[in-house]
Amino acid sequence: MFNVKNIKIGYEDKIIIDNLSVSIKKSEIVSILGPNGSGKSTLLKSLSRILKIKQGDIYIGKKNMKVMSNKEISRQVALLAQHNVSLKDIKVKDLIYYGRMPHKGFFEGKNRNDDEIVTWAMRNTGLESYKDKLVSNLSGGERQRVWLAMALCQKPDILLLDEPTTYLDISHQLELMELVRDINKKFKMTIIMVLHDINQASKYSDRLIIMNNGSIVADGHPNKVISEKIIKEVYKVKCDIDIDPISKKPRIHPIMLCRRTSSI
Template identity: 50%
Template sequence: MFTIDSISIRYEQKNIISNFSFHVNQGEIVSIIGPNGSGKSTLLKAIARNIPYHQGTVEFDGTNLKSMNSKQVARKMCLLSQRNQAPTDMTVIDLVSYGRYPHKKWFEKLNKEDMEIVYWALEKTHLTDYKDRTIDSLSGGESQRAWIAMALAQRPKVLLLDEPTTYLDISHQHEVLELVRELNQDMGMTIVMVLHDLNQASSYSDSIVVIQTGKKVACGSPYEVMTKDMIRQVYRMNAEIQYMPSEKKPRVLLMNTIK
């Protein structure tokens, strides 16, 4: 699907990401985890070509993303940031409609096919009844679903989510992650997301990438990555790992901070 090969990112002569590589298969859910300030969001922005990298390549189906223009990239992947902002009086359907513009020429209006895709995206995110509501009238979970609907209307092959559960309460976190799983299972959409919660990453991911101070520490399935040693090394915490066959994914029980 796409490959990140030896990516390095600098800011004011300081290395933020160093020689970072991993591969994402089509139809996978991949989570990037690591402590605050480790470079998770920076890495995601570089993959989406929102920020430059001075070394390495990002290839999508064998094509270097640097050889594509912005519209071509937008048709292949969409990045949703931690904080997405829209005018307070914008309606849900207007927001979702913006997802069609990478497929249109300058000043070209949306046609019947575009609107069918917009309504399809609203239906997929369970927002059809909310289409005329303004964005500022939505709950946190509803607002996040509206932005995901906009991304779906863009019809990308890959959805990049930067901490999609940040600022949401537990029920809305569950709502958003269940939607992500539904999109992956029903549509085969490839998802790469940054998460903080280790158990959410374990439960919802096919594979996990661990980053610490800009370097890759581990990459593999939740069973391979979620270990006592990794958590001790990366998070400076002792933990117990429960292996529950009924859930098919390991569960992390954080114990105490290592002094």
């Protein structure tokens, strides 16, 4: 689905990622993990071309993103960004409709098919009873579902989520993660997420990519990737690891920081 070859990404003169290659298969749930500044969100933004690469190639299927228009990419890839701002007085159903824009001509208005897709997106995110409410009056978890519904309205093959559970309480975090997993199972949609919670990523993902200093240091099934050694090397944290009795995947229990030896 995604084939990333030898990419270099940066901001102005600062290189964040250098010579990174990775492939993402169709219908996978992939979570990208790593400490702050490791390049997680930078990589995710490059996959939607919000951030252009300085070198290398990214393919969607067999097509190089360099030769694709923004509209063409948006028909295949939807991004739920970390920070979203909506108009103050916009209704839920109207914000969700904006997800149809990649499929519309310049002067083309809303049609019955658009209405059906908006209804479909609301139904699959549990928002049908919210359709006439103002987005500004919703809770954080409810607003996040609205943005997810808007992304679904694009009818993408690939859904990118940048720290989707940030600022949500634990119940809304789990609700959103369950919803993302249901969408993957029901529609065979490829989902790539940046997450900070290692245990959530392990539980809900088919595959983990762990980054540090702009490079991939581990890549594979959670049972293969999560180890005391990797957590210590990447996060500088000593931990215990056991197996979640429901997911049968590893979960970590932090014990202490591995403090660096002072040279003073």
